[in-house]
Amino acid sequence: MFIDVDFGGVVNETIRHICKYSQPTPIQRHAIPVLMGGRDLMACAQTGSGKTAAFCLPIISGMLKDVSKRSPEEVMYPLALILSPTRELCFQIYEEAKKFSYQTSLKVCIACGGEPKSLQLKSFESGLDILVATPGRLIDFCEASKVSLKMIKYMVIDEADRMLDMGFEPQIRKIVEHTENPRVGRRQTMLFSATLPKKVQTLALAFLSDHVFISVGRAGSSTHLIIQELMLVEDNEKPQRLKELLDYQIANGNLGKTALVLIFVATKRGANALECWLNSNGFSAVSLHGDKCQRERERALASFKMGLTPILVATDLASRGLDVAGIAQVVNYDLPRDIDTYVQRIGRTGRAGKRGLATSFFTSKNSCIAKALSELLKECHQDAPNWLYQYAKRYMSFRTADYLRISRGYEYSVST
Ligand code: AMP
Numbered sequence: 001m002f003i004d005v006d007f008g009g010v011v012n013e014t015i016r017h018i019c020k021y022s023q024p025t026p027i028q029r030h031a032i033p034v035l036m037g038g039r040d041l042m043a044c045a046q047t048g049s050g051k052t053a054a055f056c057l058p059i060i061s062g063m064l065k066d067v068s069k070r071s072p073e074e075v076m077y078p079l080a081l082i083l084s085p086t087r088e089l090c091f092q093i094y095e096e097a098k099k100f101s102y103q104t105s106l107k108v109c110i111a112c113g114g115e116p117k118s119l120q121l122k123s124f125e126s127g128l129d130i131l132v133a134t135p136g137r138l139i140d141f142c143e144a145s146k147v148s149l150k151m152i153k154y155m156v157i158d159e160a161d162r163m164l165d166m167g168f169e170p171q172i173r174k175i176v177e178h179t180e181n182p183r184v185g186r187r188q189t190m191l192f193s194a195t196l197p198k199k200v201q202t203l204a205l206a207f208l209s210d211h212v213f214i215s216v217g218r219a220g221s222s223t224h225l226i227i228q229e230l231m232l233v234e235d236n237e238k239p240q241r242l243k244e245l246l247d248y249q250i251a252n253g254n255l256g257k258t259a260l261v262l263i264f265v266a267t268k269r270g271a272n273a274l275e276c277w278l279n280s281n282g283f284s285a286v287s288l289h290g291d292k293c294q295r296e297r298e299r300a301l302a303s304f305k306m307g308l309t310p311i312l313v314a315t316d317l318a319s320r321g322l323d324v325a326g327i328a329q330v331v332n333y334d335l336p337r338d339i340d341t342y343v344q345r346i347g348r349t350g351r352a353g354k355r356g357l358a359t360s361f362f363t364s365k366n367s368c369i370a371k372a373l374s375e376l377l378k379e380c381h382q383d384a385p386n387w388l389y390q391y392a393k394r395y396m397s398f399r400t401a402d403y404l405r406i407s408r409g410y411e412y413s414v415s416t
Contacts, residue, residue, distance in 0.1 A: 004033075005032055005033060005036055007057055007058075007060070007061040008061050008064050008065075010064075010102075010103045010104055011057065011060055011061055011064070011100065011101075011104070013103075014099070014100060014102050014103065015057070015100075018099060018102055019053075019099065019100070021053070024050070025049055025050030025053075025054075026049070026216045027043060027045040027049045027050055027051050027054045027214070027216045028050050028053055028054045028057075030214045030216070031043055031045075031051075031054040031055070031214055032054055032057060032058055034212045034214065035054075035055065035058035035059075035188070035190065036058045036061065036062075038062075038188060039188075039210070039211065039212050040188060040189045040190065040208040040209050040210065040211035040212070041055075041189075041190045041191070041208075041211055041212050041213075041214065042190075042191045042193075042204045042208060042211050042212070042213045042214070043190070043191070043192050043193075043213075043214045043215070043216075044192075044193060044194070044195075044196055044213075044214070044215035044216065045192060045194070045214075045215075045216050046194035046343075046344065046347050047089075047159075047194070047322070047323055047347070048323065048347050048348070048350075049216060051158075051192055052092070052093055052096045052097075053096065053100065055082075055156050055158075055190050055192070056093075056096060056097050056100045057100055059080050059130070059154045059156075060097075060100050060101050060104065060106060060130075062153075062154065062188075063079055063080060063106060063129060063130070063153075063154070064104060064106070066079065066153070076124065076127070076128055076147075076148075077128070077147075077148050077149075077150060077151035078109075078128045078129060078130060078131040078147070078149070078151070078152065079129055079130070079151055079152065079153045079154065080129065080130040080131070080152070080153065080154040080155070080156070081130075081131050081133065081138075081149060081152050081154070081155050081156070081175075082097070082130065082131070082132045082133070082156040082158060083133060083134070083135060083138070083155075083156065083157050083158060083163070083172065083175065084112075084132060084133070084134060084158045084159060085134065085135075085158075085159050085162045085163045085166050085168065086112075086134065087112040087113060087114045087115070087134060087294065088297070088301065088322060089158070089159065089322075090110055090112040090132045090133065090134055091110065091112075092322070092323050093132045093158065094108060094110045094132045097130055097132060101130070106129045106130060107126060107127040107128055107129045107130070108129065108130045108131075108132065109123050109124055109128050109130070109131050109132070110123070110131075110132050110133070111131060111132070111133040111134070111137045111138050111141055111147065112132075112133060112134040112137050113134055113136055113137045114294035115294075117137075117140070117141075120137075120141075121141075121146055124146070124147070128147070131147065135163070135168045135171035135172055135175060136168075136171060138175060139171055139174060139175065142175070142178070148180065149175070149178065149180070149181045150180045150181060150182070151182075152181055152182055152187055153182070153187055153188065154187065154188050154189075154190075155176065155187050155188070155189045155190070155207075156189075156190045156191075156192070157172065157176075157189070157190070157191045157192070157203075157207070158192045159192065159193065159194065160191050160192065160193040160200050160203060160204075161193045161194055161195045161196075161197060161200050161340075162193075162194070164197075164199050164200060164203070169199070169203070172203070173206075176189075176206075176207050177206075184206075184207060184208065184209045185209040185210075189207050189208050189209070189211075191203065191204050191207060191208060191211075194340070194343070194344055194347075195340040195343075195344075196215075225350040225355050225356060226346055226347075226349060226350035226355075226356045226357070226358050226380075227355070227356070227357050227358070227382070228346065228358045228360070228376075228377060228380065228382055229357065229358065229359040229360070230359075230360050230362050230373070230384070230385055230388060231359065231360070231361055231362065232362050232363075232385070232387055233361045233362065233363060234363060235363055235365075238333060238361055239274075239277055241361065242263070242278075242331065242333060242361075243281060243283075245331065245359060246261065246278075246283055246311070249261065249328075249329065254328055254329070255310055255311075255328075256307060256310055257306070257307030257310065257326075258307065258326050258328075259310070259326065259328035259329075260304060260305075260307060260310045260311070260312070260324065260326050260327045260328060260329075261310060261311045261312070261327070261328065261329045261330075261331060262311075262312050262314060262324075262327050262329070262330050262331070262348050262349070263285075263311065263312065263313045263314070263330075263331040263333050264314060264315070264316065264330065264331065264332050264333060264334065264336075264345050265313060265314070265315060265333050265334045266315070266334035266336075267315065267334075268289040268290060268291045268315055270315075270333075270334065271287040271288070271289045271313045271314060271315055272287060272289075274287070274313045274333065275287035275313045278311060278313070283311055284308070284309045284310060284311060285309055285311035285312070285313055286299075286300040286303055286304055286309040286311070286312055286313070287300065287312070287313040287314065288300050288301060288304075288312060288313070288314040288315070289314065289315040289317065290315065290317045300312070301322070301324075304324065305324050305325075307326070313333075316336065316341055316344075316345070322348065324348070327348050327349045327356065328349065328356065328357065329349060329356070329357045329358070329359060330345055330346050330348050330349045330356070330357070330358045330359070331358075331359050331360070331361075332345060332346075332358070332359070332360035332361060333361055334361070335360050335361065335362060335363075335366045335369055336369070337368055337369060338369065338372075339369060339372035339373065339376060342360075342369065342372075342373065342376070343376070345358075346358035362388070362391075364391070366391075367391045367392075367394065367395040368395060370388050370389075370391035370392035370395055371392035371395065371396060373388060373392075374388050374389055374392050
């Protein structure tokens, strides 16, 4: 058996023959027994850790024991709700949930923005057991009485930190705390988050009952399968350094259909500019950012996934959590300001047991992340360059001087 747990005949078969999973991932090994035991769960795990299966399999297994008892009029009320921040993530979860419920009578549906409501509503007509949804579209449907959550038995809040960053807290509270919906303790609630900021912990306290907490490795940590590389550059050198890096990958057969490169930039304008620059310099690239319409985003992503354009230039907003197999290298063309985002980004490579490479261009403007980066590298048993420690030290003493200036009543004029 995939894990020492019996999910039920058909599901066991699916895991073995369709998914072909032989070993559980760490989050699966720890979370599945907890969830099969009916407990609430707060788990720190990022996309790529196998968390979708960790929550879907126990839900599907539990539901299979229940659905046979449902009366025909109840089939329009979902038993499981999986909330996710973006349409792309919803589709990923939807595809996985459909795969896991293969050959069962369970019906998985989707409710997310960017698609005509009528199509989604039509799909509910033949039954609705598991609903994967973004908060906004779900509230629209609930307010129009197209969906009711009053029978919800399983509730998953995925990428909780991301949802809060995107300002979804009022919507999540509205959904979870709506008077008609089963209260805490009368449903099984699972909260997944890559990082653990205070606001996520507050949410967990409000939504979970006597929960088990599981953290796989460091909160949001990169795995040891990712080699992290740092290059000290000037801003104006970045295009040339990127070209050298990509030329090297091509020369070594590491760029193509099965070896994709994901490049992170800070702004939408930067993403467009770099996409243009790459294409005019002989590289096949597409970009993904919030200014692109849904169809453009889908097209870009599909072309990247299939390796037709093996380079994707993306901003954080558009790309977080995406599960694309075969990303051989992540490039932080522009480093983020915080370490959690860095960890999220590099986690796009080195997935499902494969090795990955993360290369970051560091400029003097990135000093604020130097200390956290050096600590992370140490934690991952990787060497940090000496200059990184120097930037970290200089930044910290600069901050201290700054602090002294404020505490002595001088004008605060330094922006960090
Ligand atoms: P997730 O973190 O749910 O986005 O999963 C990342 C990828 O790992 C998906 O493509 C899953 O199909 C795959 N995966 C999940 N569990 C396992 C497993 N036990 N063995 C191998 N691959 C897995």
